[in-house]
Amino acid sequence: MNQPAENQPQVSLAQSSPTVGTFREHGGALEWSGRQETLRVEPWGPDAVRVRARLGGPILEGLPGALLDEPQATESSAKITDAEGRLTVGALTVEVSAEGVIRFLRTDDLTELLAEERAHFWWPGTRLYTAVGNGHHRLEQRFAAYDDEKLYGLGQHQHGRLDQKGLVLDLVQRNAEVGIPVLTSSRGYTLLWNNPAIGRVELAGNGTRWVADSARQIDYWITAGAPADAQRRYSAATGRTPMLPEWAAGFWQCKLRYRTQDELLGVAREYKRRGLPLDVIVCDFFHWTHLGEWKFDLAEWPDPAAMVRELDELGVKLVVSVWPSVSPLSENHQVMEQRGYFIGTQYGPMAHADWPDKGVASTVQVAFYDATNPDAREFVWSKIRDNYLAPYGITAFWLDACEPELKPGFQENLRYWAGPGLEVGNMYPAENARTFHEGLRAAGENEIISLNRSAWAGSQRYGAALWSGDIGTDFATLRRQIAAGLNTALSGIPWWNTDIGGFHGGDPSDPAYQEVMVRWFQFGALSPLMRLHGFRDPGMPLGPDMTGGPNEVWSYGEAAGVVLEKYLRLRERLKPYVLRVMREAHEEGLPPMRPLFLEFPDDRAAWSVDDSYLFGRDLLVAPVLTAGATARTAYLPAGATWTDAWTGETYEGGAAVTVDAPLDRLPLFLRDGARLPVTE
Numbered sequence: 001m002n003q004p005a006e007n008q009p010q011v012s013l014a015q016s017s018p019t020v021g022t023f024r025e026h027g028g029a030l031e032w033s034g035r036q037e038t039l040r041v042e043p044w045g046p047d048a049v050r051v052r053a054r055l056g057g058p059i060l061e062g063l064p065g066a067l068l069d070e071p072q073a074t075e076s077s078a079k080i081t082d083a084e085g086r087l088t089v090g091a092l093t094v095e096v097s098a099e100g101v102i103r104f105l106r107t108d109d110l111t112e113l114l115a116e117e118r119a120h121f122w123w124p125g126t127r128l129y130t131a132v133g134n135g136h137h138r139l140e141q142r143f144a145a146y147d148d149e150k151l152y153g154l155g156q157h158q159h160g161r162l163d164q165k166g167l168v169l170d171l172v173q174r175n176a177e178v179g180i181p182v183l184t185s186s187r188g189y190t191l192l193w194n195n196p197a198i199g200r201v202e203l204a205g206n207g208t209r210w211v212a213d214s215a216r217q218i219d220y221w222i223t224a225g226a227p228a229d230a231q232r233r234y235s236a237a238t239g240r241t242p243m244l245p246e247w248a249a250g251f252w253q254c255k256l257r258y259r260t261q262d263e264l265l266g267v268a269r270e271y272k273r274r275g276l277p278l279d280v281i282v283c284d285f286f287h288w289t290h291l292g293e294w295k296f297d298l299a300e301w302p303d304p305a306a307m308v309r310e311l312d313e314l315g316v317k318l319v320v321s322v323w324p325s326v327s328p329l330s331e332n333h334q335v336m337e338q339r340g341y342f343i344g345t346q347y348g349p350m351a352h353a354d355w356p357d358k359g360v361a362s363t364v365q366v367a368f369y370d371a372t373n374p375d376a377r378e379f380v381w382s383k384i385r386d387n388y389l390a391p392y393g394i395t396a397f398w399l400d401a402c403e404p405e406l407k408p409g410f411q412e413n414l415r416y417w418a419g420p421g422l423e424v425g426n427m428y429p430a431e432n433a434r435t436f437h438e439g440l441r442a443a444g445e446n447e448i449i450s451l452n453r454s455a456w457a458g459s460q461r462y463g464a465a466l467w468s469g470d471i472g473t474d475f476a477t478l479r480r481q482i483a484a485g486l487n488t489a490l491s492g493i494p495w496w497n498t499d500i501g502g503f504h505g506g507d508p509s510d511p512a513y514q515e516v517m518v519r520w521f522q523f524g525a526l527s528p529l530m531r532l533h534g535f536r537d538p539g540m541p542l543g544p545d546m547t548g549g550p551n552e553v554w555s556y557g558e559a560a561g562v563v564l565e566k567y568l569r570l571r572e573r574l575k576p577y578v579l580r581v582m583r584e585a586h587e588e589g590l591p592p593m594r595p596l597f598l599e600f601p602d603d604r605a606a607w608s609v610d611d612s613y614l615f616g617r618d619l620l621v622a623p624v625l626t627a628g629a630t631a632r633t634a635y636l637p638a639g640a641t642w643t644d645a646w647t648g649e650t651y652e653g654g655a656a657v658t659v660d661a662p663l664d665r666l667p668l669f670l671r672d673g674a675r676l677p678v679t680e
Helices: 227-238 261-273 304-314 333-339 374-392 421-442 475-489 511-525 558-588 604-608
Strands: 010-012 022-026 029-034 037-043 048-055 077-080 084-089 092-097 102-106 112-115 127-133 136-143 151-156 168-171 178-185 189-193 199-204 207-215 218-224 251-253 280-283 317-322 353-355 364-368 396-399 414-416 450-452 464-467 530-532 613-615 619-621 631-636 641-644 650-652 655-660 668-671
Touching (some): 022 077, 029 092, 037 084, 102 218, 136 218, 168 178, 178 227, 178 421, 189 227, 261 280, 304 317, 333 374, 475 511, 475 613
Parallel strands (some): 251 280, 317 396, 396 450, 450 464
Antiparallel strands (some): 048 218, 077 084, 092 102, 127 136, 151 178, 178 189, 189 218, 199 207, 619 668
């Protein structure tokens, strides 16, 4: 954006108040200046604006963020009077007072959607800048709280809450905790905190506060409208997901870990021998020579070309684990350090975590490549291309530990190419996914997906799928994944899944765990991606020789296996519907896994349902989430007629119904006569 020219018309407001500032209109944007602060509000797509504010100078351009560089063109109008400035962009009107305080209004009736709120009548105001040195500030942005408001999104968390009103959430990346700073409100707006800084958001009863621990300016985007419309606007502003490859819509088999080529091929062959659908098999960590060499250890994987060729003949896609960490034993470590391709540190050596590696009895101190550095991205991709893509045709990658997995997790000590750790740390997983997306595109690949343990706003445009990290293996953990998945969906990440059965443990011979696995597998079959993974008992200590117990569908006993096979085949029958729903994500930005209120915003009860969801428009899924259950009560939204997909019984929406749910049945309801091949 151009800076305001000196000859632009200005309106200097009356001097009776010590906090009165100056308005100007420039290039369709509304600017207010006062007390050394500059505030800019500008159209940023239909029904949306971008707000930036800075102390001590003009608005800075080109800072790291999630928004695409150029917004979709849209009509707007600005009006300046002695009392206020007003900018209208479709359904959203922004009012800026003479003191620089912002209110966001519905254009049609000028009712308030969201308003800034002062911390105190004197000081501080709605925006607070606390200097931390070198032109950076600890930034605080305050908004009013509303008693009837419900708040959703903010990435993936394990607290189990769908409505996040009343919570304080760190804006930081951790295993199983993914901070994506976009918030959808029941009041009819969606807001993106367009800032990758480490911080937090406080959703308190007496106000909402966004905090960046160290950054250069406040930056956020807001749109007005119902949740589905807001998802369309948000995905257009941050980038739509590609179309999901057809192979990724089926069943993914994975465990920690297949240690050899023969072991992995044996599993794929057994699926095909049993006549079971299998679309993907995953080669996990420690398949490499040294961490950060990004190539097969030929002692354990002697002929990757033959392996990939046989898998292709079986109709199975190979996904390979790639970590962003580099061992000092790696042949790449010295050159990467010399060229500045690692995340730097403010104090101490260039090492970020301890980790086992081959050839040593203890752990080594590994560094992480700097994914914010385009030269580092190109270097890493060149190794992936030369060691996986070019010789073997491998095009799908599992991007593990991409938070990055720091030990200890002090972002304050990091120095990225894009800026200090506190200012830019949250964007790392998105930039890591970008490495693979841009590399594959340059190689002529169009079907791109990577499996990521973390994400940030905009990750979806790089073909990033997110999974819910290293979680527990009980019913309570399964229950929490529903809210985690729905809030992820409302954070712009349509491709999401869990480790079916959880990660940490689980005894395949234990009847109690077999029940957990069956119910989780049913949920997984109706998740955006269906992937079986976990570190089953008996486990082994972390290291290059480790593996876990068996984790294939036949590993859980005959009775459970029959049910697992049933839902494998259900997923296979539903693949055309899955791909249809994925096309909506690609073309419109609507997530496959939807909270009920996304489709039924006028049903107030739908805003509180946190134990079921819609898969696409036509299928309501009510997972069984408690041990020993043989029935399930589910709320069916008003405004539609619902048919039990198993029995054919029909219900009018707007009420809860109780249906039979024996161990082999996942309650499913079809909307308004939709026809899907649920039964065989």
